[in-house]
Amino acid sequence: MPLLHPDRLFPADPDTRTIARRLYKEIKDAPIVSPHGHTDPSWFADNAAFPNPSALLIQPDHYVFRMLFSQGVKLEDLGIPTHHGSAVETDPRRIWRLVAKHWPLFRGTPSAMWLDHVFQEVFGLEEGLSVANADSLYDHIDACLQRPEFRPRALFERFNIEVIATTESPLDPLAHHGKLKNDPWQTAKGRPRVVTAYRPDPVIDPDFEGFAANVARFGELTGENTRTWEGYLNAHRNRRAFFKEHGATSTDHGHPSARTADLPLAECKVLFDKALSGKISRDEAELFRAQMLTEMAAMSIDDGLVMQIHPGSWRSHSPTMLARFGRDKGFDIPMQTEYVGALKPLLDRFGLDPRLSIILFTLDETSYSRELAPLAGVYPALKLGPAWWFFDAPEGMRRFRELTTETAGFANTVGFNDDTRAFLSIPARHDVSRRIDCGYLARLVAEHRLKEDEALELAHDLTYRLAKQAYRL
């Protein structure tokens, strides 16, 4: 029995499954367009070998260690570095064994599916992780990683990735992207393969660590006087242009809420001064972020960068864990998120402008049918991003389609993006999405709500066309 069944994730009903298989067969080999993610550009710029199985597959994956932590495994024992210098496991094999011991916890989760996919499709393995085979799997993968065909660029090509976007802070010098610009590999297929995206939270969010220092550095990098509101906005324009030169076609905004504002100039200046001085209240910081979304929209109309809004995560919910291990350790928790009132100031100003394209994401599934589909189904400037983060999983993806299609159709959605730093899981994630979408379309065909030729066109759209078009790639 292979690790992956060829019919996995298709609906069980035989007729529906047969249709899903037919649709999937036509699109399964389409190139991967990965317009939003968090891979490390140095991998592609330097093309060095990945260090070891644990560093590659376990340690960058907060889905994995949050589950282990919930069941009593210490992050130190997974080799996650601490800020307090407590002893941390350094032997990748011991980390691997610890994960193997707890692997049954992942039954029914996407993590298990993704890792099985990596095992079989990338490393040619035929069984899933267990205590019994942990060492032999480790050895096999470790040996593979030494070989040239497992270097980042070789995998990139093997995965049939057409283009991948990474995400960088405005303060990032984009050194790796710069190196890639001068590397023939980057444009061997005509267009850039690895592009950046503009993620300005560190210089937009007054609550970000070191905000004032970040803004000062932002001024140095751009040659603008970022102590003034005008200079600060110019620094954004300048840096967005720099990012565009490094392939960026989008910006990305991870605010706590979707709130936007459209304030008079004088108020903007006052808020900005307060933000820089650090003497800004919680509400004012929220208002500043809100105003900045509208400023970013204005700039997008000028420079054509697509906006992505990813709201609704309570970042680093546990202060103890933040102090001990830093950000992005699995303690980001979704919150209720309101869009209809929150986006209104921005939409009142720019929502009807066809030059603007905003892709909305959510961690609050209740907003799909109630707010997001109705908004995206009428405002030309709005599109819906795919099921995100915790919902980038079979049931989450199904709910996304079932809750949005009847109101927003397919054309107001943007295909799939993987949003991951786990490079090897990218084909797995796109494959899950393709299978779930084909299964959903197959159900519509089986229920005679769609003709099969229409479904096939839609399968192509959802797999490839919509992402390229929405992200202007």
Next chain:
Amino acid sequence: MPLLHPDRLFPADPDTRTIARRLYKEIKDAPIVSPHGHTDPSWFADNAAFPNPSALLIQPDHYVFRMLFSQGVKLEDLGIPTHHGSAVETDPRRIWRLVAKHWPLFRGTPSAMWLDHVFQEVFGLEEGLSVANADSLYDHIDACLQRPEFRPRALFERFNIEVIATTESPLDPLAHHGKLKNDPWQTAKGRPRVVTAYRPDPVIDPDFEGFAANVARFGELTGENTRTWEGYLNAHRNRRAFFKEHGATSTDHGHPSARTADLPLAECKVLFDKALSGKISRDEAELFRAQMLTEMAAMSIDDGLVMQIHPGSWRSHSPTMLARFGRDKGFDIPMQTEYVGALKPLLDRFGLDPRLSIILFTLDETSYSRELAPLAGVYPALKLGPAWWFFDAPEGMRRFRELTTETAGFANTVGFNDDTRAFLSIPARHDVSRRIDCGYLARLVAEHRLKEDEALELAHDLTYRLAKQAYRL
């Protein structure tokens, strides 16, 4: 291949589908009871020919033009009149072609299904709209519309409509309904075929355009002094009686929220004076509407009109579009809606009274299982309206049943209503509802949660009996 498959919308599983077919066969030809909608009473009073395919099928349908607008089609090019006199397309054939060009946008949406149903069942067509056949379809439909059997009354009878309710403002003279009263067609089957419903928002909502003038006119129409609270309430009593004489069995209330209030008389008077003067705050306007729901409930206990509460839409979300095109142009967006606290003042006073019947609707599906089913499952005065507006679609209807039945059963729901101004789509909409309900019942039978004879009785209830009973028709 016919445009409509006879098994459409039934579950794909063969056994379940077979049961669904059996149930559907028994109820598919039941008369249509349409207790809530927005058709134009002049159609039935005057029985004139419909003007052309676009005016009949496209221009009254905000589901259609909101989707087109979201993808860059201008409303002017669809012939939607503007308030600013910008040039508007006047050739219905060009409008029709424009819709045909973008028709693939509607894949997977109820609009596509409804139009296909109209094409096949009303006009005898065998293919769906496309660029290739747009002209020939237009010509065929246009020719049909000239013929007597496509006049409103002929279609009314062909659709097997037993009764249909329209919705009118208290300021409406009900001229068409008055004309119908004296027309033998109206009562040819014994009971009135076309009835009105009392929709008092223009004289209840202080935020409604021209509220004070409306209330003054309300006084003139009723002969009451609507500058006083007592006179204003009397005007409602008077006008409700007038509507009852024109067949009304229900009132309809489209407030932003479900809030109700039960204030002392003195406060009511103060609020009313403020509302009339226009010097009313946002919160006070909300409170006035809240009080008026309770006043309407009191009058319903006296005169027996069923109350419908349709809250939770942010009307005309885009001020630019409101200014340019007016209300009801697809920019009404659902909001989070709370019921448990909101309805309490009204329920504390009247919720246990079996003479009162309130039908609750929602655009916030999260309230189905959390609030509405538990409330309707215990308060004698409450019933649940069907999946509404954006949710009047296959998945929306399925979720409605799955989320309400276990707590509220079927008897606390009221069957289907179409809520449409698109007259020709009425049989399509009722057919979708009948198929989805039969599919849901069939699943319960297939999972041995219901006997098939019980399911059959329920199918009749959901199709016909509950609507007649709940709306006292």
Next chain:
Amino acid sequence: MPLLHPDRLFPADPDTRTIARRLYKEIKDAPIVSPHGHTDPSWFADNAAFPNPSALLIQPDHYVFRMLFSQGVKLEDLGIPTHHGSAVETDPRRIWRLVAKHWPLFRGTPSAMWLDHVFQEVFGLEEGLSVANADSLYDHIDACLQRPEFRPRALFERFNIEVIATTESPLDPLAHHGKLKNDPWQTAKGRPRVVTAYRPDPVIDPDFEGFAANVARFGELTGENTRTWEGYLNAHRNRRAFFKEHGATSTDHGHPSARTADLPLAECKVLFDKALSGKISRDEAELFRAQMLTEMAAMSIDDGLVMQIHPGSWRSHSPTMLARFGRDKGFDIPMQTEYVGALKPLLDRFGLDPRLSIILFTLDETSYSRELAPLAGVYPALKLGPAWWFFDAPEGMRRFRELTTETAGFANTVGFNDDTRAFLSIPARHDVSRRIDCGYLARLVAEHRLKEDEALELAHDLTYRLAKQAYRL
């Protein structure tokens, strides 16, 4: 045709159903672990015959009489005692007939399924309740109840209950549990069969009827000075120890919200004094309850009692019904419930402590995927309780698994609990849960998302192991 079909509640798809059958066969006879419920301990202590069919099956079941009431049946006619001495039906046979007359209202609800299960499995009946057979069913059941094999202990053993928890107030003398301690039946299988749980709402909630008197009585029972904050906390410690001696392994907290607090000592004292004096605002009462959850967590770390938090019910929504009939009459209505911010003070202090175990329940299904699964999927102190109350039903249980598994897995859930005072329905409720879980697992197997051997282990976990482990039984 038997009343219960052997395949009931399994998915209709034949392959999936076959897998579900195989899984169910292996776990259907596992012992019942009932770690949270509201049966009367006197039943097991005294082992007296149950009085009559209506007193046993109808009158304790608010699911039944809320539905009947919603459709116009008076609670007096069901023999529910009033506080105002109005005439109440006293003939159990007439009550039974009244229920039979309205029994079709329950189609599609869990109540119908549970009663059918009791009829067939407990009383050997072969048909469901109807007007025609109401008397003969009544007579049959009534005759059974006179027989020794229908006494509480005999049923307990026949139901294969391993352990059952009841729920008591700290003011309860635990007389029945005390009697059981000295009864060899209680420990005939080695471990206690009937245990209590500590439900301190009457002495924690300032809004509870008679709060100050309750706290005074609490002092008398424990010998602590409960007029001081320290003495009050000591009284809890003392009483928790007393409950532990009577088998308790858990506490249970039914607050309106999930709010917690971690206030300075001085503020705690002030709040407590206000609560005792009755001069406490609504917000302060909420804050006091919030603080008490954190105090209870601190005590749980010391004494090992598992905490259950059951928030989100608006208790006794109708003041008229509360005044007339008292609490727990079907008028408790779910509300929107927020967890991420609400639990933070408690989690900041204790959330990473593996000695603490908190089981979270919800009546707001939107929190499953948005808040609860992400929280329980990372905090070691948190687990998810099963679908609760209105959601303890097939569709509710399915949604629970579909909405939580991908983020929290199975190990962060705690199996099933019945939460009922309807003793005879306990096997029915556990059977529904087992069937739905097997059907869900079977779907994962049929979609090749899980191997069947993994599903079988999980079926055991969900049926038996997780409940024993989570509740430390």
